[in-house]
Amino acid sequence: MKFGIQINEGPYQHQAADSAYQFAKAALANGHEIFRVFFYHDGVNNATRLAVPPQDDRNVGQLWSDLAKEHNLDLVVCIAAAQRRGLLDEDEAKRQGKDANNIAEGFRISGLGQLIEAGIESDRLVVFGA
């Protein structure tokens, strides 16, 4: 079955991104497909590659990057939410005249239409938030 996942909260403050990750891992292990993971609201903060959590803690963003690499997942960060919160990829940083970008490997920035499309194309949409 095809699942879409929406994540509404950033890492560490809430369990949402952790729960979504465990869910995604289990779904893939059980032979399901993940059409897309959409990061919205503060969920976009999962996509920074500049986070440096303590070594004895999990690195939530890295976990997603690794899972995406292993399973060729489509991790989409909402552009409107990302711009508000200072999450930029290389192209967007250039376009906005910013001196840096911070999107981790495996994530891409795109519009809200990608969330609606995930709802249309997936058999189930599961929302994780606070």
Added chain:
Amino acid sequence: MATKKFMYLNRKAPYGTVYALESLEVVLIGAAFEQDVSLAFIGDGVYQLVKGQKTDGIGMKNFSPTFAALGDYEVNKIYVEKESLEERGLTLEDLQHLVWEDEDDDYAEKDSIRLVNRSELADVLDDQDIVLSF
């Protein structure tokens, strides 16, 4: 693309957190996809529709006028839970009057807000394909 029933479930008050504003942004974008769209306001979500919001004093954007534009996007099924209003000492009179123009009825102006009780809302929610929660 197939048409699905999309429900935007709004349960949070405006301004204190960003959910209400960013939910509305999804609704506006989603309107372009020609799906069967409904919005529901329950719990503190009903506070989003209260008329007379003035945000000058808090330095935040007043996004409540956007609700009035939803009719132009053919988003005209806006369910408000009666019990949630009553618990908060509100009536329909306290909410914005949201309308849409029915092309098939000589552009007659019709109400977008449908006041429903909890069991009616349960039926509406049960009938959806996709529930987007904010």
Added chain:
Amino acid sequence: MSTLHTVNKSPFETNVLEICISLAKSGSTVLLYEDGVYAATEGTRAAVAIKNANGISFCVLGPDLQARGIEGKLANDIKVVDYDGFVDLVAGHDTIQAWL
């Protein structure tokens, strides 16, 4: 149509479980996870509300119970599932409604 409701808030913090139960149709399932698992513990008002909710099945996510040290306090009649079970619940219901 069958709906899976997910609740992730402590019943002592918000009344969302109560609202979820009052809006859930007979035949639907409620999954308690994250801080929502506290509702599944014996001796709480929430556990009584769960027992009285006819026609609705309740599940609780085991890893979240264990993480919080309350596995031994689980009320009867509430089925414990792991993440594989969470996935099966999602696949087995038509619509997923998250009570955030």
